[in-house]
Amino acid sequence: xxxxxxxxxxxxxxxxxxxxxxxxxxxxxxxxxxxxxxxxxxxxxxxxxxxxxxxxxxxxxxxxxxxxxxxxxxxxxxxxxxxxxxxxxxxxxxxxxxxxxxxxxxxxxxxxxxxxxxxxxxxxxxxxxxxxxxxxxxxxxxxxxxxxxxxxxxxxxxxxxxxxx
Numbered sequence: 001x002x003x004x005x006x007x008x009x010x011x012x013x014x015x016x017x018x019x020x021x022x023x024x025x026x027x028x029x030x031x032x033x034x035x036x037x038x039x040x041x042x043x044x045x046x047x048x049x050x051x052x053x054x055x056x057x058x059x060x061x062x063x064x065x066x067x068x069x070x071x072x073x074x075x076x077x078x079x080x081x082x083x084x085x086x087x088x089x090x091x092x093x094x095x096x097x098x099x100x101x102x103x104x105x106x107x108x109x110x111x112x113x114x115x116x117x118x119x120x121x122x123x124x125x126x127x128x129x130x131x132x133x134x135x136x137x138x139x140x141x142x143x144x145x146x147x148x149x150x151x152x153x154x155x156x157x158x159x160x161x162x163x164x165x
Contacts, residue, residue: 023050026094028087036103037079043102045074045087049094061088061096079104 026049037043047058060067060074063085067074072091076083086099 023093026097028100040078043076047089049091055092057092
């Protein structure tokens, strides 16, 4: 029976049985790729999913609420703290994406446990290393000076060797 149907009819039968569950989930990507940004930074969210040939519809969600944007990308020109939250998208053929968290911070705060924030141990270590470097350099210069002086004093001295009996 399948041999009697034209290729166009077969294509219509196959596409009629296609559902959103048959397609992979949509995926939200961030540009820049990190999920923590500073206030007034530009952020672009992109929805990657399956589209039908007639319908390029994309639906965006922010904290579960629909956003009035039907494009495959959602741009935030100057991020605000209110833009923080969970973003999701879905396309005409792809089910709802996994949530992506975006955090907008008001300033470049460095947490105390950050490796960029020097602890008292790191400061002490740097001070001790600087002191050791200064002492070592002083000793080196002193020994060089003493060696030059002793070599100058030894230039005119003749050394003789004798074999003892």
